[in-house]
Amino acid sequence: MSQWPGFRIRDEWGEEFRVGSGTGCVRVRWGLSEDEIGVAKLLELNGMPRWVAFEERFIVAEGEGEILAALRYRMAPKQLLLGLLVTDPWAEERPLARALYPGAVALAPIVFSIAAFSGSAQFAVAAVLGAGGGVFAAFFAAVFLNARFGPMGAAIAPYLKGGPLRRALEGQTVVDTSWALASRGEGRFDREFMMGATLPQAAAWIGGTIIGALGGDLIGDPEKLGLDVIFPAFFLALLAGEFRNRRAVSAALVSAVLALALVPFAPPGVPVIAACAAALLGLRRTI
């Protein structure tokens, strides 16, 4: 998290930290007594009592002569306890002011894991937003990626139990790996196996996100440890289990060619979806 100025304060004890240069520069520093009025104003703008500004101590982010954000802190032996963050509600376009509180940023992927529990959608949103893409592009990339759950859910529907509502709930446990593992070939599925396979995955996925979001810096560079190769290697392992007949092998070959061909022309994520058109080979009676 070294990119967050709030964390660098710890290293530069008693110093101020500057982000940017010239008039647009945001300074993060320990609050002084003359900042109390500015902090009180921020608290008021956020619907909180002004007196807190005079009772508590704050780390402040200052830009263009204004206090943009204030983070309450207390000192304990060998510890800096961070508390409430208030920001200027009109400083929406000044993300550096919010950079004071990496916790809020770390929280987003965790909530995402719990609410959507869909790795591909999360990666798509992160990739598009991270590359500077818009919200709508990110949204549609995720929906496009998750569209596969439509036919996957339809395929497993005859094997789910109960009325429409219960089926809809059971359908939430459809994830790529469980669905693929529960496939018994020829379009048959093992309902209990799928749901049983999803539970530990959900726990591991959400737990892993929490660890990654809060402690990702501890393991150092994931690429150095070869961790980036885990994804394709794992997908390959799942794929190996899919080669039950010649059709599956043919579909895989067509998909590989399509995906490779589209890489230079389509945004990340799209070649994967488009290559799924290879499954249309299933419309042919024989191959």
Add this chain to the structure above:
Amino acid sequence: MTTLWVTIAAVAIVNAAIKAAGPMLVGGRDLPPRIVSVIALLAPALLTALVITETFSEDRHYVLDEKALGVTVAGIALALRAPVLLAVALAALTTALIRAFG
């Protein structure tokens, strides 16, 4: 920040709706055999595309690096009937070693 949360909420809702649609609409009826065979091929097609793009592409560029060797090692291990976790661990180990000493 707000837009990020709105995106997360929207994706979560649509994700749940997509997952609910199939089971609710299709119910207990059997699907036409041709549709079933298309769906049966979705998994191998999707997984192949993921392996290919994760291994050989980055953004819109082709790459051929340590990852390819790691995935090859995983493929050999899987062909020799190694457990999934072992194959994946060998892939990561291979890639890490080549990056460290290659």
